[in-house]
Amino acid sequence: MVRRGTELLLYKYxxxxxxxxxxxxxxxxxELDRSDGITLFNTNNLLALGALADELRKRTVGxxxxxxxxRHINYTNVCISKCSFCAYYREKGQAGSxxxxxxxxxxxxxxxxxxxxxxxxxxxxxxxxxxxxFYEEMVKMIKKKFPEVHIQAFTAAEINYFSEISGLSTKxxxxxxKDAGLGSMPGGGAEILNEELRKKICPNKVSAEGWIxxxxxAHLLGIKxxxxxxxxxxxxxxxxxxxxxxxxxxxxETNGFQAFIPLPFHPKNTxxxxxxxxxxxxxxxxxxxxxxxxxxxxxxxxxTNIKAYWVMLGEKLAQISLHxxxxxxxxxxxxxxxxxxxxxxxxxxxxxxxxxALIRNAGRIPALRTSVHEILRVYRE
Amino acid sequence: MLIETELTAIYEKALARxxxxxxxxxxxxxxxxxxxxxxxxxxxxxxxxxxxxTxxxxSNINYTNVCVSGCKFCAFYRxxxxxxxxxxxxxxxxxxxxxxxxxxxxxxxxxxxxxxxLPIEYYEDILKATQERFPHVQRHxxxxxxxxxxxxxxxxxxxETLERLxxAGLQSLPGGGAEILDDEIRKxxxxxxxxxxxxxxxMVTAHSLGLPTTATMVYGLGESYKSRIKHLxxxxxxxxxxxxxxxxxxxxxxxxxxxLARETYMSSTGVDYLKxxxxxxxxxxxxxxxxxxxxxxxxxxxxxxxxxGANDFGGxxxxxxxxxxxxxxxxYLPPEKIVRLIKDIGRPAAQRTTLYKIIKEY
Numbered sequence: 001m002v003r004r005g006t007e008l009l010l011y012k013y014x015x016x017x018x019x020x021x022x023x024x025x026x027x028x029x030x031e032l033d034r035s036d037g038i039t040l041f042n043t044n045n046l047l048a049l050g051a052l053a054d055e056l057r058k059r060t061v062g063x064x065x066x067x068x069x070x071r072h073i074n075y076t077n078v079c080i081s082k083c084s085f086c087a088y089y090r091e092k093g094q095a096g097s098x099x100x101x102x103x104x105x106x107x108x109x110x111x112x113x114x115x116x117x118x119x120x121x122x123x124x125x126x127x128x129x130x131x132x133x134f135y136e137e138m139v140k141m142i143k144k145k146f147p148e149v150h151i152q153a154f155t156a157a158e159i160n161y162f163s164e165i166s167g168l169s170t171k172x173x174x175x176x177x178k179d180a181g182l183g184s185m186p187g188g189g190a191e192i193l194n195e196e197l198r199k200k201i202c203p204n205k206v207s208a209e210g211w212i213x214x215x216x217x218a219h220l221l222g223i224k225x226x227x228x229x230x231x232x233x234x235x236x237x238x239x240x241x242x243x244x245x246x247x248x249x250x251x252x253e254t255n256g257f258q259a260f261i262p263l264p265f266h267p268k269n270t271x272x273x274x275x276x277x278x279x280x281x282x283x284x285x286x287x288x289x290x291x292x293x294x295x296x297x298x299x300x301x302x303x304t305n306i307k308a309y310w311v312m313l314g315e316k317l318a319q320i321s322l323h324x325x326x327x328x329x330x331x332x333x334x335x336x337x338x339x340x341x342x343x344x345x346x347x348x349x350x351x352x353x354x355x356x357a358l359i360r361n362a363g364r365i366p367a368l369r370t371s372v373h374e375i376l377r378v379y380r381e
Numbered sequence: 382m383l384i385e386t387e388l389t390a391i392y393e394k395a396l397a398r399x400x401x402x403x404x405x406x407x408x409x410x411x412x413x414x415x416x417x418x419x420x421x422x423x424x425x426x427x428x429x430x431x432x433x434x435t436x437x438x439x440s441n442i443n444y445t446n447v448c449v450s451g452c453k454f455c456a457f458y459r460x461x462x463x464x465x466x467x468x469x470x471x472x473x474x475x476x477x478x479x480x481x482x483x484x485x486x487x488x489x490x491x492x493x494x495x496x497x498x499l500p501i502e503y504y505e506d507i508l509k510a511t512q513e514r515f516p517h518v519q520r521h522x523x524x525x526x527x528x529x530x531x532x533x534x535x536x537x538x539x540x541e542t543l544e545r546l547x548x549a550g551l552q553s554l555p556g557g558g559a560e561i562l563d564d565e566i567r568k569x570x571x572x573x574x575x576x577x578x579x580x581x582x583x584m585v586t587a588h589s590l591g592l593p594t595t596a597t598m599v600y601g602l603g604e605s606y607k608s609r610i611k612h613l614x615x616x617x618x619x620x621x622x623x624x625x626x627x628x629x630x631x632x633x634x635x636x637x638x639x640x641l642a643r644e645t646y647m648s649s650t651g652v653d654y655l656k657x658x659x660x661x662x663x664x665x666x667x668x669x670x671x672x673x674x675x676x677x678x679x680x681x682x683x684x685x686x687x688x689x690g691a692n693d694f695g696g697x698x699x700x701x702x703x704x705x706x707x708x709x710x711x712x713y714l715p716p717e718k719i720v721r722l723i724k725d726i727g728r729p730a731a732q733r734t735t736l737y738k739i740i741k742e743y
Contacts, residue, residue, distance in 0.1 A: 044727035046688050047423055050416040281718070285681030286688075286726045316651030316682050323415040323652070361650045363413025 014048050023052050032298055037241035040294045046286055053293035053325030056300045061327045064378065065359045066305070066369040068331035069352060070119035071112040074338060075100045075138070079125030081157070083202040084277075085191070085233050087269035087342035089125055099127060102138050106145060112334065113146050119331070119371045122153035123186055123338075126204075132166035132173065136180045143181030150183040152371040156214040156225075157189030160206035170210075171217045178221055184372050185218055187226030187261055192235045193243045200234060201272070212250050219256025224372050227257045227303070231291055232265040232283025233272055240291065244298040251302040258373045259305035259328060262295050263312050264288045268343025288317060289324045296325025305373060311336050312344060315358065322362045328369075329355055388412055392421045395663040396428075400617065406610035409660050415652060422659035422690030429669055430692040433742075434723040435733040438716060439488035439521075439696035440481035443703060444469045444507070448494025450526070452571035454560070454602055456638035456707040458494050468496060471506055475514060481699045482515055485716070488696065488735045489515075490555050491522040501535040501542065505549040512550035519552055519735040525583035525594075526558035529575045539586050547590060553735055554587050556595035556630065562612045566604040570641060581619055588625025593736060596626045596668070600657060601634035601649035602641065609657070613664040620667045627736060628670035628693065631657045632677040637708025651682055655689045662690025670737060675714060676704050684722045693733075694719050 014020055022036045032040075040049060076099040079089035090097035100108075109120060120142070135158075139151055154162070154177065163170040174182075191201060193208040206214070215225055227247050231240055251257050264283045267273040273280060283291075296306045308326035310318035311333060318329060332350050356379060359366040366379040391405045401409075412418060445468040448458035459466040469477075478489055489511065504523065511520055523531070523546070532542035543551075560567065562577040575583070587594055596616045600609050620626050633649030636642035661671055673691035675683035676698055683694065699713050716732060720743045723730035732741040 046685075046726070047416055047420045051420070054414075054416055281680070284722060284725045285684040288681065289685060314679070314681070316654070316678065317685075318651075320415075320651040320655060320682070320685065358650060362652045363415075 014045065016043060016045060016048075019043050019045060019048055023048070026052060026056065026297055026300075029301070031301070034238075034241055034245060037244065037294065037298055038238060040297060041237035041241065041290070046290055046293075049290050049293040049297070050324045053296040054323055056296055057306070057325050057327055060300055060304060063364050064367045064375070065322055065327055065329060065362070065364040066367050066373065066375065067329045067355045067359070068119050068369055068371060069117050070121055070331035070371065071108070071117050071334040072121045072123070072336050073100075073105060073108055074336070075105055075122060075124040076127050076130070077125055077337065077341075078127045080128050081126040081161075081202065081204045082271075083191075083205060084271040084275070085201050085230065085265060086271075086338075087266070088338045092128055099130070102134070102141055105138055106141060108335075109142055109146060109149065113149065117332070117334075118149050120149055120151050120153070121186055121331075121333075121371070122151060123155055123188060124158065126158070126161045132162045132168070135162060136176055139177055139180040139182050150371045151181060152184045152186055153177075153182060155186055155189035156211045156218075157206045159185075159214050159218075160210050170214050171221070174214070174218050174221055174223060178223055182223065184258075185215075185223055185225035187228040187257070187259070190228045190243070191230045192239050193246045194235065194239045197235055197239060208246070212246060215256065216250055216254045219254035224256050224258050226259045226261055226307070228261045228263050229291075229295075230263045230265055232287060233267075233278055240294075241298070244295060248299055248302050251299075257303050259307045260295055260299055260303045261307040261309050261330075262288075262291050263309060264291075266312065266339055266342035266344050270342055285317060288313065289321060292321045292326055293324040310350065311339050319358045319362050322359070322364060329359060331355075388414075388417075392417075395421060395666070396424060398425075398666045400666055401664050403607065403610050403614060406613065406660060406664055407606055409663065410606045410610065410656060415655060418656065418659045419689045422662040423688055425662050426671075426690050426692050432728050433731055433739075434687055434692060434694060434728045435670075435731050435737065435739070436694040436716070436719045436723075437488050437696045437733055437735060438485045438699075439490055439735075440477070440484075440486050440699035441490045441492075441696075441701040441703075442469075442474060442477050442481075444474060444491060444493040445496045445499070446494050446702075447496040447498070449497055450495045450571065450573045452560075452574055453641040454570050454599065454634050454639050455703075456635075457703040461496075461498070468499070471510055474507055475510060477700060478511060478515055478518065482518060484697075484699055486518060486697075486699060487740065488519040488521050490696075491520075492524050492527060492555060492557060495526065495530040497534060499534075501531050501537075501545065504531060504546060508546060508549035508551055520550055521553045521555055521735050522546075522551055524555050524557035525580045525587075526575050528554070528583050528587070529579055539583060540590070543583075543587055543590055543592065547592060551592065553627075554584075554592060554594040556584075556597040556626070559597045559612070559616075560599045561602060561604045561608050562598075562615045563604065563608040566602055566608050570602045577615065581615070584619055584625065585623055588623035593625055593627050595628045595630055596620075598629070598631040598657070598661075599634055600631065601653070610660075610664070613661060617665050617667060620665070624667075626668050628672055629661055629665055629668050630672040630674060630695070631661055632674040633657075635677055635704055635707035639707060651678075654678055654682060655686060658686045658691050659689040676701060680714065680718075680722060684726065687723070687726060687728065694723065
């Protein structure tokens with residue numbers, strides 16, 4: 001059933017027959033293919049994309065917008081991967097480099113646990129010296145001291161790196177972390193799943209195939225994960241569509257992705273900007289909203305949740321994107337260092353009160369969720 | 382919530398360019414289908430203005446921050462005795478104008494606080510000197526609250542004040558000081574500023590003397606949705622009488638460093654901004670141009686406003702102090718960047734004058 005407003009929009013004011021065909025197909029529940037995806041990326045009709053994405057969002061998840069009371073911990077910024085889109089990493093010993101000890105991490109966890117936070121999102125980098133046991137110990141110690149918390153930690157890129165430094169297979173790494181208490185995995189390190197492009201932007205990181213393989217292994221071990229896409233740097237529209245299709249294919253096999261998070265590239269302080277390969281503005285508002293909408297449209301029947309990560313979108317655009325297919329606003333975050341290093345203005349400060357107000361002001365019903373998207377409480381007025 | 386057929390009736394009325402009433406405006410505000418509202422606004426924008434998106438190369442110069450008004454939403458004003466108080470001399474102003482003109486400015490928006498020590502001659506001298514030295518730059522000076530204040534401090538009528546300033550070279554008025562044109566909220570946030578009727582009187586008098594003006598709105602001051610709609614309808618009613626408004630510019634209250642920051646929890650959101658822009662397009666059936674405000678919303682949201690009824694990207698803002706004082710990092714946005722943002726959404730871009738004459742198409 002199409003809502004009256006959407007109908008008005010979709011059929012009265014769209015004169016673009018290519019788009020009409022894709023919209024018909026999508027509303028009929030047919031799977032969109034690569035050329036459909038490219039058609040969606042070639043239109044300037046943002047409102048039509050928004051109407052379709054919003055309709056699909058409504059059908060799939062209704063009017064509830066979820067968020068988490070969580071805390072992010074970035075345990076180190078020392079990294080040998082040196083991706084050219086990253087402003088966060090430092091060399092070992094370089095000014096501004098840091099690595100938290102397990103005690104420091106425990107203190108941060110304790111501070112948040114005292115405030116009632118149970119969900120932790122822990123992501124770092126590719127540290128040259130830390131042994132795999134450090135990561136295993138980190139998870140074990142957190143779970144030992146705070147058995148009630150959920151640890152969402154280590155991107156597939158980190159898992160791949162742990163495998164390299166330990167000589168264990170990625171599957172073994174995942175199994176050992178799971179045994180230590182890992183609850184789920186974040187979706188980072190995917191960037192753009194295209195090998196040619198990765199040679200330019202992240203040559204030392206896990207390959208596209210490796211990323212997918214690790215995610216599927218995790219899913220089969222019962223570790224749910226998210227998936228991301230870093231867009232607005234050197235990739236083409238086709239690369240974005242292929243990225244979405246790659247995720248969709250993996251999801252059909254293992255069904256372990258719980259949320260997709262489109263991340264607009266922040267150029268400030270990155271090697272890509274220093275080398276003059278990108279403009280200083282990053283992707284435009286239009287590019288960000290259409291990418292979120294197209295993510296919903298292409299992934300809708302496969303990945304339920306599309307996340308508006310306010311840390312990278314900014315509060316205003318994150319809230320607007322709830323009308324462009326997104327149904328999750330991430331969380332309270334508390335401390336975020338990666339986007340901040342690249343000139344992100346949002347920082348890490350967000351309160352539950354503000355999340356509730358933003359969601360309600362967008363006309364939606366807020367609900368508190370866990371890291372694995374179980375709804376704990378619906379805030380009906 | 383309203384049933385959607387009721388909204389459709391309102392949309393159809395707006396698309397026929399009929400005036401909407403308060404109830405209809407409120408229904409639009411309470412509606413949560415942002416994209417449909419945007420589509421109606423976008424359709425109207427296309428009907429009224431076509432696809433061309435315009436902008437002006439301009440500079441906002443603030444001649445003084447001394448102000449007796451003490452509005453709670455303002456982070457810019459200082460008392461006369463403050464160490465940070467300033468009043469620019471004629472030469473300082475001319476220097477700033479020169480800098481702007483060197484960067485291609487065709488418009489200088491000059492405004493400042495309500496400074497009791499400045500006689501009308503101060504304003505006249507600035508106008509005369511600007512006209513003499515930079516004859517091709519539009520003198521878009523002094524908001525209605527300043528005009529009202531100048532008239533009061535010099536003991537002459539509004540009409541006479543405006544006539545003297547026009548004689549000295551005034552060409553158009555910026556629409557500031559409107560905030561929300563409803564005295565209920567004005568009494569709370571800006572009790573010493575002109576009432577809405579006085580604002581109207583300045584505008585009507587200016588228009589009757591052939592002086593075009595813009596109209597603005599600052600929302601998020603703690604007013605009700607009803608007050609916002611009242612504001613829009615009052616602007617429309619003035620326009621019906623005079624036809625003197627060239628453009629409407631809404632933006633949200635910028636809370637940092639203001640007294641009001643402590644009192645309002647969330648001044649405005651991205652969704653509210655897009656709604657305001659779209660509803661302005663629907664209600665103001667007699668004003669052609671609606672500006673997106675990149676200075677207050679950021680370039681990303683301002684670009685999205687071009688899908689929600691806005692047809693103009695405002696100015697390059699070579700200089701701006703008032704919003705900056707409220708914590709917004711607004712830098713000069715050069716024409717190339719504005720053009721890039723417009724072309725990014727597939728629209729043609731053009732530089733315009735203050736009065737919306739096209740200077741250069743890109």
